[in-house]
Amino acid sequence: MSTYYEKMKFEMELRCYSQQTQKHYLNHVRLLERHFGKPVNQITPDDIRQYLHHRIKTGISYSNINISCNAFKLMFNSVLNRNFSDDTIVRPKKLKKLPYVLSNDEVLSILHHVSNLKHKTILHTAYSSGLRISEVLNLVSSDIDSQNMLIRVRSGKGQKDRFTILGQQNLIMLRKYWKVYKPEGFLFPGQSPGKSLAARNIQQVFKVAKVKAGISKPVSVHSLRHSFATHLLENNTDLRTI
DSSP: OOHHHHHHHHHHHHTTOOHHHHHHHHHHHHHHHHHHTSOGGGOOHHHHHHHHHHHHHTTOOHHHHHHHHHHHIIIIIIISOOOOOTTTSOOOOOOOOOOOOOOHHHHHHHHHTOOOHHHHHHHHHHHHHTOOHHHHHTOBGGGEETTTTEEEEOSOGGGOOEEEEOOHHHHHHHHHHHHHHOOOSBSSBOSSTTOBOOHHHHHHHHHHHHHHTTOOSOOOTHHHHHHHHHHHHHTTOOTTTO
């Protein structure tokens, strides 16, 4: 790792950025270097503008480009001391689009087409508790509070802890899963010791189940979180709870 990357990693650790955020930021700077075939300290303001324009024209999502902008600001302004303005690192306007939401029947159909108990339990937990996939995969057994019917989320988005609801049916499935797998450490461990299951595995499971269920909506595992909130609202749950 170059000195620039080491300094960038230091700056991110100083700001208490999550490991996932650090990984994304470093990757985005490497993509910039690879695009122009030169090291980051030789990248010019015009290079950055051309690169961001190229990314936008190729249809890269706003969130992806937004991460690039954040990574570039940290590298060029905090590490390389270039003090590039917003006219150089141009952040595109965010388009306000409503997320696609699955109906109750569509959620049930997707879960029905997942045969593996571990994978089904992960997706069921993501939906019934409104969790991000990373939050589900970071759970440990002690995060499940069956007495108060809550799930503790540690270091969620923004490194914040919070509680979310634990549904009765979800608890039954979690207990069934526990009896079969008896996990130690992470509730949903991967093949490597001490590591949780990779999110991309669950994304692929969801994608296959969605096709089998005959659902054509452009939805992903994260859509379960949107669907969770929508279904609570439809059932007259107050907004503060949601």
